[in-house]
Amino acid sequence: RFSYYDLSEGKNPCGYKVVPNNRRVEMRFPEFRRKVEAARGKKRGDLYYLQNTLLHREERDAGAPRPVGRFGLQCGCQVARDIDAFRWDWLKKAMGREPQMCQLFCGSEGFSPCHYDPQDNVFLQVTGYKRVLLFHPRHFGCLYPWPVHHPQDRQSRVDFEEPDLQSFPRFAELKG
Numbered sequence: 001r002f003s004y005y006d007l008s009e010g011k012n013p014c015g016y017k018v019v020p021n022n023r024r025v026e027m028r029f030p031e032f033r034r035k036v037e038a039a040r041g042k043k044r045g046d047l048y049y050l051q052n053t054l055l056h057r058e059e060r061d062a063g064a065p066r067p068v069g070r071f072g073l074q075c076g077c078q079v080a081r082d083i084d085a086f087r088w089d090w091l092k093k094a095m096g097r098e099p100q101m102c103q104l105f106c107g108s109e110g111f112s113p114c115h116y117d118p119q120d121n122v123f124l125q126v127t128g129y130k131r132v133l134l135f136h137p138r139h140f141g142c143l144y145p146w147p148v149h150h151p152q153d154r155q156s157r158v159d160f161e162e163p164d165l166q167s168f169p170r171f172a173e174l175k176g
Contacts, residue, residue: 003113005151016150022049029076032106048107055083055102064088065102079104095120114143114156133176142174 003021012018027035029050036048054076055065067073072080083102092098101119114133123132135143143156158168165172 003152004115004155007151012149012151014147014149016147018151036107050104050106052104053101054079054104057098057100059100063098065099091122113152114158114160115154117154135174135176139174139176142170144168144171 005018005020006012007018007020032048032050035046039045039048052071053068054071056068057063057065067080072083088099099120123130144158146152146155146157158164158171163171
């Protein structure tokens, strides 16, 4: 299971205690790919998850998102060419505005917690499967999100695999 949290300075002004259940490890993509392949199908062991911003645009800037860091220059050259050939005009028309960010998510078998993203998403599953549950905004209170300014403030406090209905009784009303 992966958890998203931000423990960087200034991101936890209320001093909430967070016990990380995963760790960040820097590695190049070929090493990540080898580790994912080695872990595939094993019942125990490490799970690997990669999240990297490829393109980003500040809201005040016009135009499509631009490459972040060395992406497209020293790494990800083919992906950068594919993204460059993408019909950004189509996406802008569909969204009603310019996209702000393009991120790459890759992983081995794992589970992401229930969360919401402040930016729009276009989901593409290249191989395997992912189960996605979508909830109407009226069910927000049934999800028991962490408080604002908590390092996990975009996530549900409920363990969806073993919900504690004594602590989170409205979770039973959730329909997704």
